[in-house]
Amino acid sequence: MSVRILFATPELAPWVKSGGLGDVSAALPGALRAEGADVRVLVPAYPALLERFRDARSVIDLPRLGGALASARLLEARSAGGAPLYLIDCPEYYRRAGSAYQDAAGRDWEDNHLRFALLSRVAALLGEAQCPLSWRAQIIHCHDWPTGLAPAYLHYGQRAAASVMTVHNLAFQGLYDAQLLDVLGLPRAAYSIEGVEYYGRVSFLKAGLFFADHLTTVSETYAREIQTEELGCGLGGLLRRRRDRLTGILNGIDTTVWDPATDPLIEARYDADHLVDKLANKLALRRELGLRVAADVPLLGCIGRLTHQKGLDVLAECMPQIAAVPAQLAILGTGETALEEGYRQLAREFPGMIAAVTTFDERLAHRIEAGADIYLMPSRFEPCGLNQMYSLRYGTPPVVRATGGLVDTVVPAMPATIASRTATGFAFDEPDAAALLRTVYRAIADWRDPVLWSQLQRTGMARDWSWRRSARKYLDLFRTLIDQA
Numbered sequence: 001m002s003v004r005i006l007f008a009t010p011e012l013a014p015w016v017k018s019g020g021l022g023d024v025s026a027a028l029p030g031a032l033r034a035e036g037a038d039v040r041v042l043v044p045a046y047p048a049l050l051e052r053f054r055d056a057r058s059v060i061d062l063p064r065l066g067g068a069l070a071s072a073r074l075l076e077a078r079s080a081g082g083a084p085l086y087l088i089d090c091p092e093y094y095r096r097a098g099s100a101y102q103d104a105a106g107r108d109w110e111d112n113h114l115r116f117a118l119l120s121r122v123a124a125l126l127g128e129a130q131c132p133l134s135w136r137a138q139i140i141h142c143h144d145w146p147t148g149l150a151p152a153y154l155h156y157g158q159r160a161a162a163s164v165m166t167v168h169n170l171a172f173q174g175l176y177d178a179q180l181l182d183v184l185g186l187p188r189a190a191y192s193i194e195g196v197e198y199y200g201r202v203s204f205l206k207a208g209l210f211f212a213d214h215l216t217t218v219s220e221t222y223a224r225e226i227q228t229e230e231l232g233c234g235l236g237g238l239l240r241r242r243r244d245r246l247t248g249i250l251n252g253i254d255t256t257v258w259d260p261a262t263d264p265l266i267e268a269r270y271d272a273d274h275l276v277d278k279l280a281n282k283l284a285l286r287r288e289l290g291l292r293v294a295a296d297v298p299l300l301g302c303i304g305r306l307t308h309q310k311g312l313d314v315l316a317e318c319m320p321q322i323a324a325v326p327a328q329l330a331i332l333g334t335g336e337t338a339l340e341e342g343y344r345q346l347a348r349e350f351p352g353m354i355a356a357v358t359t360f361d362e363r364l365a366h367r368i369e370a371g372a373d374i375y376l377m378p379s380r381f382e383p384c385g386l387n388q389m390y391s392l393r394y395g396t397p398p399v400v401r402a403t404g405g406l407v408d409t410v411v412p413a414m415p416a417t418i419a420s421r422t423a424t425g426f427a428f429d430e431p432d433a434a435a436l437l438r439t440v441y442r443a444i445a446d447w448r449d450p451v452l453w454s455q456l457q458r459t460g461m462a463r464d465w466s467w468r469r470s471a472r473k474y475l476d477l478f479r480t481l482i483d484q485a
């Protein structure tokens with residue numbers, strides 16, 4: 001009998017995405033289905049999803065489910081990957097312009113506590129004994145703080161399903177005033193150290209970490225790191241206490257979307273046996289971004305949120321020295337206003353050498369992965385990271401900081417790993433400009449050795465980055481929890 005899994009998420013790529021969670025939500029359910037699981041995806045009915053799934057049908061009404069939560073209805077649609085989608089249609093909460101979390105000006109929605117409490121409450125409902133559907137989940141798989149209250153609602157309700165809480169980024173915790181407990185429909189007993197209380201506030205994420213039957217995070221190294229004081233974000237003690245219920249499972253990537261041999265968004269398709277065709281992508285990217293064409297100048301790529309976490313302030317500090325090598329940079333992303341303007345200013349100061357595109361552009365992301373020679377990912381911490389895996393698959397060896405999932409996916413080029421043909425990229429330890437510069441210089445020097453560089457490219461491209469292995473690990477965990485129940 002297949003395992004019945006409700007995959008509860010606030011994001012679903014390509015329609016609603018702020019980071020890697022959107023990509024995971026689009027790909028992992030399909031991988032689980034391919035392994036025989038019965039997966040349904042639960043997500044708020046944002047305007048982009050209502051527009052895409054106009055044929056979604058109403059399956060049940062959701063009257064007020066406690067506290068001050070608004071009423072809603074549940075719609076059912078089917079994704080391109082075949083997994084049924086349950087869309088929570090609540091115009092009061094979700095039909096508005098902006099992202100899943102913020103308005104068009106980048107301000108958090110003031111009612112996010114209600115918006116994501118409703119998502120959590122509906123997720124719990126579909127795993128309760130009194131589930132209103134003919135289908136009832138055996139596993140409620142929750143993702144990050146917006147679904148963190150679901151295990152708490154299950155605990156205080158008529159639970160029939162086990163819950164798994166996956167942490168994609170511990171830094172985002174969903175903290176709200178303790179006076180909102182009644183509004184959220186949780187009993188007073190929930191507000192304690194042994195519950196949702198976190199330094200005098202209600203923490204959605206802590207609720208999930210405390211009440212879930214099992215915890216996972218998106219790489220083995222990050223699972224160890226978040227148990228420390230340095231990277232535990234104030235929750236290291238709780239995570240150490242629950243370490244026997246904490247598992248690191250590395251993310252995969254959607255290899256049907258991210259494949260240089262079939263990618264319709266890049267200039268020229270190629271594979272490990274035809275790497276010369278990758279050069280056409282570099283030429284096209286330079287022309288598109290207004291970068292100078294020079295055969296002896298490497299092109300560095302970087303895609304992601306322009307934030308302190310991603311170490312992109314450190315990269316900005318290094319760029320005058322990197323441009324002087326000479327080396328070029330194509331950077332794509334949005335984030336902190338000061339960093340966005342800082343990169344635009346660098347592009348003005350170094351015309352033809354630095355291109356900064358501070359918008360979201362999925363097409364350009366593919367073209368940078370294919371066109372760059374070297375990919376940069378200097379994160380201060382990185383739970384898993386997807387772009388380094390995209391880069392490896394596209395024959396673009398990455399320079400990464402040795403943290404989190406970057407440790408688990410990139411094999412640094414050293415004499416021993418080069419000799420054993422296992423090296424795939426470059427890594428540095430300290431999150432500072434000197435360490436990043438040394439490593440970039442080393443990568444550029446190796447790029448000038450075509451035999452060595454081809455070896456690095458081919459080794460990275462040969463790795464299996466699909467979701468299959470990870471999906472099987474999740475299913476083994478789910479079956480264990482069902483057997484225990």
